[in-house]
Amino acid sequence: MKYESQGVAKLYFIAAIGLFVGQILFGVIMGVQYISGDFLFPEIPFNVARMVHTNLLIVWLLFGFMGSAYYLVPEESERELFSPFLAKLMFWVFLVAGALTILGYLLVPYATLAEITMNDLLPTMGREFLEQPTITKIGIVIVALSFLFNIGMTILTGRKTVITLVLLTGLAGLAVFFLFSFYNPDNLILDKYFWWFVVHLWVEGVWELIMASLLAYVLIKVTGVDREVIEKWLYIIIAMALISGLVGTGHHFFWIGTPDYWQWLGSIFSALEPIPFFMMTLFAFNVVNKRRRDHPNKAAVLWALGTAVMAFLGAGVWGFLHTLAPVNYYTHGTQITAAHGHMAFYGAYVMVVLTMISYSMPIMRGHKASNERAQVFEMWSFWLMTVSMVFITLFLTGAGILQVYLQRYSEAPLGFMVTQDKLAIFYIMREVAGLVFLAGLIVYILSFFVKGKEVEVI
Amino acid sequence: MEGGFFYRQKNLMRSTNKIPLQRASNAALASLLNLTLLPVLGFAYLIFTFKKTDPDGIDRYHTILGIKINIIAATVLLVVSGLMIFFGGFDSPWTWVYVISYFTIVHTVFIVFAIWALVRAWSGEKLRSSFTKT
Numbered sequence: 173m174k175y176e177s178q179g180v181a182k183l184y185f186i187a188a189i190g191l192f193v194g195q196i197l198f199g200v201i202m203g204v205q206y207i208s209g210d211f212l213f214p215e216i217p218f219n220v221a222r223m224v225h226t227n228l229l230i231v232w233l234l235f236g237f238m239g240s241a242y243y244l245v246p247e248e249s250e251r252e253l254f255s256p257f258l259a260k261l262m263f264w265v266f267l268v269a270g271a272l273t274i275l276g277y278l279l280v281p282y283a284t285l286a287e288i289t290m291n292d293l294l295p296t297m298g299r300e301f302l303e304q305p306t307i308t309k310i311g312i313v314i315v316a317l318s319f320l321f322n323i324g325m326t327i328l329t330g331r332k333t334v335i336t337l338v339l340l341t342g343l344a345g346l347a348v349f350f351l352f353s354f355y356n357p358d359n360l361i362l363d364k365y366f367w368w369f370v371v372h373l374w375v376e377g378v379w380e381l382i383m384a385s386l387l388a389y390v391l392i393k394v395t396g397v398d399r400e401v402i403e404k405w406l407y408i409i410i411a412m413a414l415i416s417g418l419v420g421t422g423h424h425f426f427w428i429g430t431p432d433y434w435q436w437l438g439s440i441f442s443a444l445e446p447i448p449f450f451m452m453t454l455f456a457f458n459v460v461n462k463r464r465r466d467h468p469n470k471a472a473v474l475w476a477l478g479t480a481v482m483a484f485l486g487a488g489v490w491g492f493l494h495t496l497a498p499v500n501y502y503t504h505g506t507q508i509t510a511a512h513g514h515m516a517f518y519g520a521y522v523m524v525v526l527t528m529i530s531y532s533m534p535i536m537r538g539h540k541a542s543n544e545r546a547q548v549f550e551m552w553s554f555w556l557m558t559v560s561m562v563f564i565t566l567f568l569t570g571a572g573i574l575q576v577y578l579q580r581y582s583e584a585p586l587g588f589m590v591t592q593d594k595l596a597i598f599y600i601m602r603e604v605a606g607l608v609f610l611a612g613l614i615v616y617i618l619s620f621f622v623k624g625k626e627v628e629v630i
Numbered sequence: 631m632e633g634g635f636f637y638r639q640k641n642l643m644r645s646t647n648k649i650p651l652q653r654a655s656n657a658a659l660a661s662l663l664n665l666t667l668l669p670v671l672g673f674a675y676l677i678f679t680f681k682k683t684d685p686d687g688i689d690r691y692h693t694i695l696g697i698k699i700n701i702i703a704a705t706v707l708l709v710v711s712g713l714m715i716f717f718g719g720f721d722s723p724w725t726w727v728y729v730i731s732y733f734t735i736v737h738t739v740f741i742v743f744a745i746w747a748l749v750r751a752w753s754g755e756k757l758r759s760s761f762t763k764t
Binding site (some may be wrong): 450453454457461462481484485489493562566569570573577578582 | 724726735742750
């Protein structure tokens with residue numbers, strides 16, 4: 173580790189992994205509830221389990237992004253972090269606020285939580301993924317601004333690289349677009365616009381910048397390919413991500429009462445959205461093929477390549493599958509969306525955070541790479557989680573296609589719940605795949621504790 | 631080990647000149663385009679390029695690889711999907727469950743393979759040269 177303050181990242185990564193475990197446990201619980209609706213009712217109703225599953229995902233990815241930035245920025249900027257104390261303080265603030273919010277979801281009815289947290293003063297609760305009480309949202313803004321200040325000051329007073337500038341743009345966008353969550357218009361259609369300005373512009377906009385910069389950083393480190401080559405790729409990728417992603421928001425506006433032109437805009441621009449992910453695969457393959465050295469951290473290289481491929485598959489291909497308006501007319505809000513969501517989040521964001529952890533954690537523990545046995549464990553976890561996620565996606569896709577046919581395409585359409593009963597076989601198989609994913613995650617955690625022959629010590 | 635890449639590139643430049651390298655890259659790109667944006671046209675390009683390539687050169691290798699990939703892809707994607715529809719019936723929802731899931735995942739596998747072939751062509755290498763840098 174070149175700079176002592178990079179060590180702050182360790183805290184963030186440990187919290188991220190802990191919350192990741194929580195997210196998967198609630199995913200597995202929900203998987204059972206899809207098969208047997210009464211499972212754990214009334215202690216953990218489906219809607220609460222779903223809220224915890226998705227909120228934990230967002231929170232742990234944010235921890236992962238922040239940890240990654242705290243590790244990456246000092247090294248790129250060639251100076252210590254502006255304020256390690258602020259980074260540690262904000263870590264605890266975010267962790268406590270996040271834990272209290274999750275406990276709130278689990279321990280009291282959602283309406284009571286809204287009442288306790290005085291949601292009526294500035295109502296922001298009740299929207300998917302943005303269910304956090306207003307006071308938590310304010311906390312997130314404070315944490316995000318402090319984080320941006322810390323990272324921004326480090327970057328602006330140190331060496332500026334394309335990677336840090338792209339990262340900073342992505343992180344600033346993340347903070348700015350979250351502000352739309354405070355605007356909660358009465359008109360439901362207007363509300364959806366602003367809701368998507370947070371959700372879409374995060375995951376199909378600025379998060380792609382964060383992802384691309386993290387991936388570029390790790391690839392520079394593990395391949396030794398010239399920074400200039402990687403930076404040129406980075407420029408093209410982020411340009412394509414923004415060109416396609418910003419207007420591509422329109423694909424969420426089909427069939428919800430918005431003007432018809434969104435069908436054209438949304439279809440055309442979101443059909444371009446696979447391009448940046450395609451280019452990321454090309455980019456990652458190219459630099460690994462041209463690598464100047466074999467880095468001892470083979471697991472990190474595997475995660476990096478896996479990120480590029482799975483992001484293309486999940487965000488690119490599975491997104492394109494249902495993004496054109498005439499197709500989306502049938503598929504809107506079905507299990508096909510869930511299939512896309514699972515693989516896209518895993519491929520693009522979960523894997524890039526795990527790539528950063530894989531690369532940096534051994535260094536923060538005093539080694540260039542984990543010992544050989546630990547890397548074998550880690551690579552097993554990679555394959556278990558990745559292959560099971562492919563199967564989760566395939567089973568949900570199958571469920572979605574059948575759902576579309578029975579519920580929306582057939583000449584004698586069935587009702588929603590009747591259709592759900594007919595999808596049971598897919599939900600059972602999805603749950604089995606989910607359990608394999610959980611097993612992969614356990615192997616991943618074990619990899620941090622496995623002893624073996626150490627590789628080169630720094 | 632540091633420097634291995636440059637040594638390999640130097641040898642590569644001695645053994646290949648720019649034209650076959652360019653043809654190899656174009657062939658790999660045509661293969662990828664045939665699988666994505668320009669089906670049939672990409673394949674036609676591969677067929678027409680074939681005669682221009684050096685029998686022992688990297689350009690011939692990538693042209694043949696592209697032709698093989700696309701013939702296998704066409705068989706595996708179109709023929710198998712066609713058989714699924716033929717035996718499953720056009721009006722059965724289960725036919726479409728299998729066809730769409732199968733087509734999407736297998737098609738993507740071919741695209742990812744073609745991307746790897748393209749980056750190998752860019753560096754003037756065959757698919758199977760040593761994966762370990764020395």
